[in-house]
Amino acid sequence: MSLLAGSAVRGEQKPVFSRTALFGWLSACFSSDRERWKLWCPVLFGAGAGVYLGLEFEPDIRITGAVLLLALLGCVFSRGRLSLFLVFLAVAVFTAGLGTAQFRSALVAAPVIAKKTPPLAVSGRVIRAEPKDGSYRLWLDNLSIGRIAVDRTPEKIRIRAHIGPDAVPVPGQRIAIRAVLYPPAGPAAPGAFDFARKSWFERIGGVGYAVSAPEPVAGNGDGTDIQTGIAALRHEITVRIQQSLPGLTGAFAAALLTGERGAIPEETLNAMRDAGLAHLLAISGLHLGLVGGCCFLPLA
Numbered sequence: 001m002s003l004l005a006g007s008a009v010r011g012e013q014k015p016v017f018s019r020t021a022l023f024g025w026l027s028a029c030f031s032s033d034r035e036r037w038k039l040w041c042p043v044l045f046g047a048g049a050g051v052y053l054g055l056e057f058e059p060d061i062r063i064t065g066a067v068l069l070l071a072l073l074g075c076v077f078s079r080g081r082l083s084l085f086l087v088f089l090a091v092a093v094f095t096a097g098l099g100t101a102q103f104r105s106a107l108v109a110a111p112v113i114a115k116k117t118p119p120l121a122v123s124g125r126v127i128r129a130e131p132k133d134g135s136y137r138l139w140l141d142n143l144s145i146g147r148i149a150v151d152r153t154p155e156k157i158r159i160r161a162h163i164g165p166d167a168v169p170v171p172g173q174r175i176a177i178r179a180v181l182y183p184p185a186g187p188a189a190p191g192a193f194d195f196a197r198k199s200w201f202e203r204i205g206g207v208g209y210a211v212s213a214p215e216p217v218a219g220n221g222d223g224t225d226i227q228t229g230i231a232a233l234r235h236e237i238t239v240r241i242q243q244s245l246p247g248l249t250g251a252f253a254a255a256l257l258t259g260e261r262g263a264i265p266e267e268t269l270n271a272m273r274d275a276g277l278a279h280l281l282a283i284s285g286l287h288l289g290l291v292g293g294c295c296f297l298p299l300a
Contacts, residue, residue, distance in 0.1 A: 037086075041093050048097025052105075053197065061102055068095040105200070110155035113206035116182035121146040123176045123217060124157070126169045128231050130262040135162045137262065138169070138214070139204075145181070154205025157181060161210035165239075171231035174217040181208035234258045255281050 052059070074088030124140030131137075141156045159179045169175050184199035184207055199207070238260045242250035251263035261269075261281055272278045 040090075044090055044093040045097035045100075048094040048099075049101035050097075051094075052098045052101040059098075059102065061099070061106070064095060064099045064102060068092060068099055071095055108201055108203050110203045111152045111205050112200075113154060113157075113181050113183045117147070117180060117208075119178045119180050119211045120148070121176065122157070122159070122179050122181075123174065125174045125228075126171050127156070127228055128171060129168050129235055130260055131165075132160070132262040133266060135160050136168055137161075138175075138210075140175075142174070155203040157206040157208070158204055159208045159210050161214060163213055167213065169214055169216065171235055172228045175214040176217050177210050177214045178212040179208050179210045181206040183207075234260065238263075 071088050071092035075085055075092060078084040078088055122140070122143065122145050124143040126138055127141050128139035129136055137158060137160050139156060139158050143153050143155075143157060145153055157179075159177070159181070161177065161179075184196040184204060186196045187194045199205075238254045238258045241254045241257065242263060244250065245253050248264070248268065251261075251265075255261040255264060264281075269278065269281075272281070
């Protein structure tokens with residue numbers, strides 16, 4: 001079907017845009033693709049979540065719920081008119097994606113450090129310890145931070161500490177340390193990776209660096225949950241691998257078996273990215289376990 005209609009102007013044929021023809025052509029294309037209509041649902045759902053994450057303000061969740069309810073009611077009462085039903089359905093799926101992202105954001109909401117602090121006394125439980133460029137990055141929860149009220153204390157923080165391999169606290173252990181804290185940084189450039197957003201959904205409300213060595217705190221009573229127990233086991237396996245295979249060999253072996261890549265130097269990681277081999281580290285752990293299980297279990 002032609003989208004342009006001819007008209008004679010001073011003896012010449014001049015194309016004139018026809019909105020009716022365009023609408024008819026789009027309708028024909030859309031109707032011919034009917035079997036794939038359902039594939040647009042995840043696209044619209046993801047678009048709704050993406051729009052929410054790109055907003056510079058927090059929409060009222062009551063308005064989001066009202067729009068979703070009205071769209072669902074529109075779907076119910078327009079079942080006899082296909083075009084109207086599809087419009088209401090698209091609005092409902094889009095709003096559901098936006099509302100899901102909004103609900104998830106509210107679910108993980110936790111206090112965030114407002115500005116850079118002076119060195120403060122920090123007490124918390126280690127939930128993860130990872131080597132990085134000659135130092136260690138420590139993730140802490142169950143926090144007590146000097147000069148910060150309990151209701152403004154972050155759920156988790158991540159700090160960098162220059163400590164020896166023999167002094168690294170294990171996950172589940174409670175420590176006391178002095179550290180400078182500041183809020184997670186946003187993107188360095190428009191469209192760049194947003195560390196602050198990632199930290200928000202991981203409930204990390206502050207990052208920083210230690211100005212003293214960590215000291216163990218006895219009798220903390222925090223307990224060890226399943227996640228912390230798994231982290232402790234991974235840490236122990238990583239340490240044993242690196243003790244048995246020092247240098248890059250142990251760093252790569254640990255990265256492939258436990259997913260801990262912090263011991264691999266940054267220049268080596270950059271070289272792997274340049275060579276197109278960085279994906280070998282990204283698919284470690286689970287995939288290697290599945291392959292190993294498929295190879296060894298039939299022989300057991």
